[in-house]
Amino acid sequence: MIFYFLLMNILTLIFFSYDKFSAKNHKKRISEHTLLSLTLFGGTIGAVSGMFLFRHKISKTSFLLKFGVIILIQIILIFSFRKYLYSFI
Known part of the structure; x- marks a missing residue:
């Protein structure tokens, strides 16, 4: 479980x-859907790190709203299933 989250965050x-490199060099970009999907499936820390380290997607309101919804969903899931999560740790 820890290896999965580590891998997802690095990825x-x-x-x-x-995507930031591609944006600066006017190359083909990674879709927002892909970035948000990676975040949803466990890459939240990597996404936040990437947003702040590379100053990427931090001023795009529509992306930030979707990102916030994903974080809210994750918080709700963690609190809803916290008794089951302790068995994995």
């Missing part, structure tokens, strides 16, 4: 980094 950070 998400790499995707945010590559």
Whole structure:
């Protein structure tokens, strides 16, 4: 479980980094859907790190709203299933 989240966060950070690089160099971009999906499936820390380290997607309101909804969903899921999560730790 820890390996999964570590891998997802590293992968998400790499995707945010590559998308910022692509944006600066006018190359083909990674879709917001892909970035948000990686965040949803466990890459939240990597996404937040990428947003702040590379100053990427931090001024795009529509992205931030969707990102906030994902974080809210994750918080609700964690609190809803916290008794089951302790068995994985």
